[in-house]
Amino acid sequence: MSGGCEAYDQQPGVRVPEPGNGSAPVRPVPERSPLLPRNGFAVLHQAGTSSATDDYGVQFLEGPGPHSAIGILQSFIPLSEETMPAAIRFRQVVDLSQEVGPDTQMFPGYPQPAFTQWTTREVHGFISEALFMISHTGTHIDAPWHYRPEGKRVHELPVDRFITRGHVLELPGLRAKDRITPAMLRSALSRLSSPVGNGDAVLLRTGWERRRGSTPYLSANPGLSAAGAEVLVELRIGLVGVDSANLDPADAGDYPAHHVILKAGIPILENVANLAAIGSRPFHLVALPLRLRGAGGSPVRAVALVE
């Protein structure tokens, strides 16, 4: 697949400033560390251990708990004394997101996204847009609240749920409205180079993305069976994604897979794009929803940080 896949060519030496009082020395990244990959890397700041107020009187959030996002990112990096206290390196950032605009493919009952120019440079000095769109537009997450009255809403989901190690489950040969069975999942899981751990994201590659833009993309997608959903819940995954608009098969009717997954408190990522660009390489998924109070879903910018 071509397009949508962008290399992140960060220059060595970039660092995020300490958020504290500035007295703690910041160790620079060596220009030539043997640990640095050729194509690029990024450095994330290691957060402090408690909330604090900075020189400007601004309170900043604290971390890192054992499950904090940065803690998870740290855990896969072989750190050395020569490097920053916390660092994440990756060779490529793969964009897994659909573009959002008036042409984004939407289910028939949903309106098309509309961006209305709200201010003009001529009158206000700057341009801004009012956004009108369904919370489940383009690449987006379903919060448990989307289907489950007892489920969490978007703003109640911990942000570290959306920054995690990811796995692509290859499910070749699926036809329209096929069910992804436990046997298919187990076969795909057995082919992974590393096992799925607690809290990991599992992205189901059904191949249905190739139908995007046509009617069958929405009306005939294969999808997860309820029994398959139970298998994923038992794996204690943190998130499940799919390269179609619907985790359930198009004709499943009452959304059995959605209910099994969301009842377990696991968010769903739909309309994932460009999974082919990851290949079989290990990666971390970053798919952050907006902090929308009370919402049942949110568009995300989903990326794979490929090691």
Ligand SMILES: [Zn+2]
């Ligand atoms: Zn949705």
